[in-house]
Amino acid sequence: MTRDYCNIIKKKPGASVPNKKSNHGLQPVDADRGAFRTLVPLITKSEKQKIKKYKLKKRKVTKLKILAKISIIVVAIAAIFSTQSFSQPKLGIEAGLNLSNSSFSPDLRSGSRTGIMIGGFAEFKVSPLFSIKPGLRYIMKGFSVGDGWGNQNTFKLNYIEAPVLLKVNFPVQQVKPYVEAGPTVALRISSTVESIDGDVDASEAFETIDFGLYFGSGLDFRVANNIEMFTGIGYSLGLSNTLSAINGNITGKNNGFKIISGVKFDL
Template sequence: MKLRQTIIGIVAGVFFVLGSVAQAQVLPKFGVKAGANYSTFNNTDNVEYKAGFVGGIYSSIKVPASPLTIQPEVLYAQYGAGIENSDAWFRVNYLQIPVLLKFGFNTPGVQPNVFFGPYMGINLNSEVKNESGSINLDDQAEGTDFGIAVGAGLDISKFNIGLRYTVGLKDVANDNFNDEAKNGAFALTVGIEF
């Protein structure tokens, strides 16, 4: 619990510092986004992709006199994987915090962009589930996740659409579970900026 509070404090501090620095030049913009995740576990056998939800808030901080934008986000992301030849699936829900560097192409109207950056995830709960019930796996799952997000999108006035792939760099399960499974997910999101 103390680790989660520390991480949340660090993230709040990053938002404050980025906002303060950006305010001297350009005011940050804020928005909300939501969409679908299509996730699995990489580096393991007998699993398949599973659909889930992703959504949350973000801030866009334009770097003056450049096509770059810094975009920190706080997302709720449902990850996991289906178990092959079974009606069961793993579900791992995260509070995910990406900090993306976005490169926008200056075109009139619709503006395409590409982005990449690191993310950190805080495990909110883990379970294996089927139609008849679920088993809690919080003791077998790592409390945090780290990885890289890369993707592309379109900005249309105050609206945006993005497609990204996130690849986890840390094992999902802890050492007691003895598995090297890492998160991997495609996500399609739509958002609006205020």
């Protein structure tokens, strides 16, 4: 049964769950109120100390995860360079829109958040058909949810994301269609929730690392001897749970549609 996903934010000591009424003068259903109390824990002094210890432990684990992921990427790229003969590489910049949402288990209703993405990448051609495309970009993710009283809260999750894509180039002359796919790893740099009471920090509620897969397609077209422009669309599929342990057994994964354009330069 689908139900509203309520605030996942840190409450101040002594704060209580508001006893608001809906627009029709009715109290929210028990299921929604129960979910609200589960997902918005009342933080006591003793719990704060536990959270601090938990955060320190998570930071250590996060650093190890990041180091392991970067090591895998570096080793993979080094292996490719050592076994393939590359043509002239390209450097590019890209920007676009990200229409993000989250999928939850158990099923919870959520809406999308529209954000921007901007970054850079390198493209190494390993054959007439295939290229390796590592990159780094700033991307806005998130979702919106109801609080059980008819109000919408928007969770704003901002990341630095590193995709490593395999690109398939179709051998056409001026306008070249392509498809690409590969893994992504993202480091969360901020997380807030926008509600009727203003923006509130939501760092406690989300994991630091987000793993996913990216699938995209588009068109490359040459505009000068050493310059190409491109436009495309893509979809990101979340693989890891982005919700932290304080949310109990609820899990959420980031997903999103992307519209991207940019320019590439031959080196």
